[in-house]
Amino acid sequence: MEQMVGAVLAGGESRRFGSPKAFAKREGMYFFQIAINALRPFVEDIYIVSHPSLLLRFQQLTDEKIIMDEEVYRGQGPLAGIYTVMKNTKAEWVFVLPCDMPYMRTNTVANMIRYVDETFDAILSAHFGRIQPLVGMYHRRTLERMEQLLEAGENRMMSLLNRCRVRYVNEHDFIEEEGVFRNVNERDEYDDIVT
Numbered sequence: 001m002e003q004m005v006g007a008v009l010a011g012g013e014s015r016r017f018g019s020p021k022a023f024a025k026r027e028g029m030y031f032f033q034i035a036i037n038a039l040r041p042f043v044e045d046i047y048i049v050s051h052p053s054l055l056l057r058f059q060q061l062t063d064e065k066i067i068m069d070e071e072v073y074r075g076q077g078p079l080a081g082i083y084t085v086m087k088n089t090k091a092e093w094v095f096v097l098p099c100d101m102p103y104m105r106t107n108t109v110a111n112m113i114r115y116v117d118e119t120f121d122a123i124l125s126a127h128f129g130r131i132q133p134l135v136g137m138y139h140r141r142t143l144e145r146m147e148q149l150l151e152a153g154e155n156r157m158m159s160l161l162n163r164c165r166v167r168y169v170n171e172h173d174f175i176e177e178e179g180v181f182r183n184v185n186e187r188d189e190y191d192d193i194v195t
């Protein structure tokens, strides 16, 4: 059985951005591809979890696995995406990245993975005092809790984290550049982003 798979969350509506963020580019590279590249050295399987409206475009651009949010929870946010990936794998851990952190890199993932610890339900970055619920690893024992929350219409990531034993990794564990965690929400936020 696989120990860890990767998940790229790409099922948001990009309402603020105005076009699907997964297909925006930085230095000629699609955002979703930047996330894939960051995860690629560490996992055999990477799941892009998205929305039917983007399926064809992903299929044309990548050979990675592309799955759609579970229909009942479609559009319920990142929690629905993480839940869906976990439903589709038997791996112990899912390493999650969003598709809108175009400064993310392999080195960050490598450093996070060093903190894998079976006594925790999740291992997440909290560098510079900011919890990053979409940057890190979720153990498969959280699946049931995710389902309960989604079932109750409670889809905030913090609701999940409040019910989990989380190891927050920060700058005391490993030094990281603040810029790595920048996430793109609006158009024109950064000069090097092309839509």
Ligand SMILES: Nc1nc2c(ncn2[C@@H]2O[C@H](COP(=O)(O)OP(=O)(O)OP(=O)(O)O)[C@@H](O)[C@H]2O)c(=O)[nH]1
Binding pocket: 009, 010, 011, 012, 013, 014, 015, 016, 017, 021, 049, 050, 069, 074, 075, 076, 077, 078, 080, 081, 082, 097, 098, 099, 100, 134, 185
């Ligand atoms: N699979 C999946 N991913 C999601 C969903 N909602 C958001 N995401 C992803 O989670 C990450 C963070 O989401 P947001 O920053 O809110 O992005 P967004 O929802 O596309 O953008 P807005 O519509 O402007 O809120 C991005 O990688 C999104 O693609 C969802 O319902 N399903």
Ligand SMILES: [Mg+2]
Binding pocket: 012, 013
């Ligand atoms: Mg959103």
